[in-house]
Amino acid sequence: MSICRESSASAWRAVEVGAIGIFDSGVGGLTVARAIMEELPGRRVIYLGDTARVPYGPKSPRTIRRFSKENGDFLADHGIDALVVACNTASALAIEELHSRYPFPVLGVLEPGVREGLRAAKGGPLGVIGTVGTIKSAAYRLAAARLDSAAVVECRACPLFVPLAEEGMVDHLATELIARDYLEPLTTAGIRALVLGCTHYPLLAPIIQRVVGADVTLVDSADAVARELVARLPDAQAGSEATVPPSPNRFFVTDIATRFSEVGARFLGSELPAVELADLVE
Structure with missing residues (x-):
């Protein structure tokens, strides 16, 4: 009903x-x-x-x-x-x-993605990528702190991912180069899992996975x-x-x-x- x-x-x-x-x-x-x-x-x-x-x-x-x-x-x-x-x-x-x-x-x-991300990170650093507005709001950091006060969360804004996804450039060299620039600080930080904190980003998951490596678990908030x-x-x-x-x-x-x-x-x-x-x- x-x-x-x-x-x-x-x-x-x-x-x-x-x-x-x-x-x-x-x-x-x-x-x-x-x-x-x-x-x-x-x-x-x-x-x-x-x-x-x-x-x-x-x-x-x-x-x-x-x-x-x-x-x-x-x-x-x-x-x-x-x-x-x-x-x-x-x-x-x-x-x-x-x-x-x-x-x-x-x-x-937000919270379902963080909850699953923390499980996937298994106590290690959790990465979050999103739009500038989402990352500036600190909402993911706050949600993670509510669920686990000891959680280490590394956030990164990826504003160009939205137009790239909408234009269908999901397997393009330019997209991979941009992804490497955006995600390098997260891989350097040793993240164990990465929350795709924008509903556009799952379309770019293959490139994102290739850039961060197979050892990093991607968490799709939609799922x-x-x-x-x-x-x-x-x-x-x-x-x-x-x-x-x-x-x-x-x-x-x-x-x-x-x-x-x-x-x-x-x-x-x-x-x-x-x-x-x-x-x-x-």
Whole structure:
């Protein structure tokens, strides 16, 4: 059973939909949608890419929280059992407010990735790569400290990875050269595991793995979130046993659906169905 708003942002009624809502500032969150669809093929996904207001990174915390609430309310109005914040910046700055706003589970990409990264690092240094905004927020360091006060976390911003992933330059010499420049301080620090702290980065995983070496475990936050979602949903087992969702997945954007469809297929791993335009203004 899922929840749908009845008359205000804080009042939702139960509806028989059972969808999982996912939002991101743009196209990158489709890697999270893909992982969830693979983990729970019988559950419907409703995705919102806030392409009219991307990127979130340079914006103020207050603005990020407002955007996140508007995105969450839009998805709640479509009937969801859980909300996944597939944006690292929104996960860092808005997740607590979203937890208190909705009666269903709300998951960000940050803590599941850190939790799995610490396990993979086995007490050694943990590396984290992300956008400039995410790394400057220190959200990954803080999350790691909450989980393990003795954790050693080495962070590095990799801003060019996002356009490289969107342009499909996932196995290009230029991408490898940039990756070596970005990641050299982390390999020098002797990291044992590396969290891909941006939803674009899994597309570059082969090059990243080649640069950091086979001894470093890559942690994809998308996979970590999907596994945690299974643990959080009481009827997740039923969703994992089915082979197709009960009704079609839906994909919304707030601007320029054509570009989203073209780029999104690389992130989702398959062609997107018709992308719909969302109006977040009531």
